[in-house]
């Protein structure tokens with residue numbers, strides 16, 4: 133007679149075989165193979181199946197689109213971005229700063245402040261594509277402000293979404309191309325910038341200055357205003373972000389979220405409502421510390437002055453001071469919006485479980501060295517604020533080592549208690565060692581191939597050194613420890629030839645610059661042709677259209693009114 137153990141064993145084997153068949157079917161239906169995925173993914177997808185192998189009542193397979201209940205709640209992540217916010221002038225980076233940012237200053241005091249954080253490219257779209265993907269611009273074709281960002285490049289949003297996070301973007305990300313989501317489940321607003329290829333740079337016609345290039349009107353028309361395009365965008369961005377948080381605690385409180393809130397201020401035009409402009413009526417607005425005459429500019433800066441239409445057109449001190457005051461006011465505006473987000477987090481009981489990260493896409497020269505906007509590797513244009521606020525996890529502190537915003541992807545994945553897929557390309561390195569007070573990396577690689585350049589303009593930042601290289605320009609080598617304002621180019625100094633040669637050898641080993649130059653030209657030519665064709669005939673916009681289902685908003689007769697009021701109220705009565 134068969135033993136009870138044997139009977140149960142046979143029964144279990146049958147169930148396992150049946151389960152295997154169902155898994156195969158599940159895989160076939162969804163076109164995926166969970167057994168080939170990484171350990172973290174397996175945890176996510178096998179959750180209902182692991183129990184199923186010993187349970188005769190198999191639960192139906194969960195579609196990958198459905199949120200899965202988390203065994204342990206991963207921390208929420210609120211990633212806040214500002215556009216064109218120069219780190220060196222902010223109060224958490226400069227003791228004598230007159231810029232008023234009480235909310236961000238509090239986050240800095242309670243958080244970890246990265247004192248030497250850089251963008252991977254000092255321009256909007258290339259910097260952002262690299263930030264979200266953790267890969268350098270040359271690796272993903274992020275050459276300029278109209279570069280196509282391919283839908284198959286994994287972003288931190290893809291990673292966190294796979295881990296069970298709700299992923300959303302409110303505001304700007306300047307994605308170009310037909311995919312406007314790149315892993316975010318939803319975008320709560322449209323983008324302030326066009327999604328098409330219209331802003332492609334043209335190295336075939338270097339002397340032509342396109343009408344869409346920056347010009348000096350942002351500075352010449354600086355001052356207070358009541359309402360602007362940028363205010364329209366950021367007011368909506370913050371409103372939708374706060375609404376997302378209210379919806380989260382009412383509808384999906386058990387699921388972690390990664391909400392990216394990306395404002396366009398303090399980007400030029402330099403104008404802001406009087407409420408913020410007047411914060412500086414009694415302040416002494418400092419003029420640029422080191423103006424450099426146009427005749428003494430480096431080669432790339434000379435090209436930039438022509439690109440921004442400032443060549444041979446001196447500006448008055450009043451123009452410069454008014455523009456800087458407006459910019460400071462815009463920084464205070466961003467701070468006030470951060471204050472609104474923090475209040476909502478607190479009101480919703482989310483403050484303790486949410487890691488807040490603040491950073492940006494590049495800086496602004498603001499008249500320093502006689503330059504404006506970005507597009508160069510000098511500190512004002514390339515250094516960004518970076519603050520990680522999670523006092524229950526990381527002690528407040530300051531990190532002197534140089535890091536990049538491309539380090540955020542592996543950092544976010546590790547904060548979500550997972551690991552990146554080691555088989556996929558990645559240039560970013562996790563900031564966790566720095567956050568935990570251990571020794572982390574101290575290196576930033578930068579690439580620029582857009583407005584004002586005629587060949588790739590590369591940057592290596594390591595230890596005290598910043599090295600800037602372009603095939604056609606004189607090299608620049610600065611020691612930022614002894615020369616933080618980058619006034620002494622050491623590349624021609626006899627004492628520094630060994631350091632220079634080391635960097636030149638590194639550039640040669642790191643990049644195939646002729647091949648990259650050709651790839652940039654090919655991309656520009658492709659996009660010019662495609663864009664020109666797509667502007668003819670029937671137009672189909674790639675701009676993101678946020679969908680609002682009004683049939684499910686407010687009071688509707690298919691929802692019981694008592695029930696509706698109860699569900700909409702937080703906390704529930």
Ligand SMILES: [Ca+2]
Pocket residue numbers: 215216255256257399493494
């Ligand atoms: Ca930007």
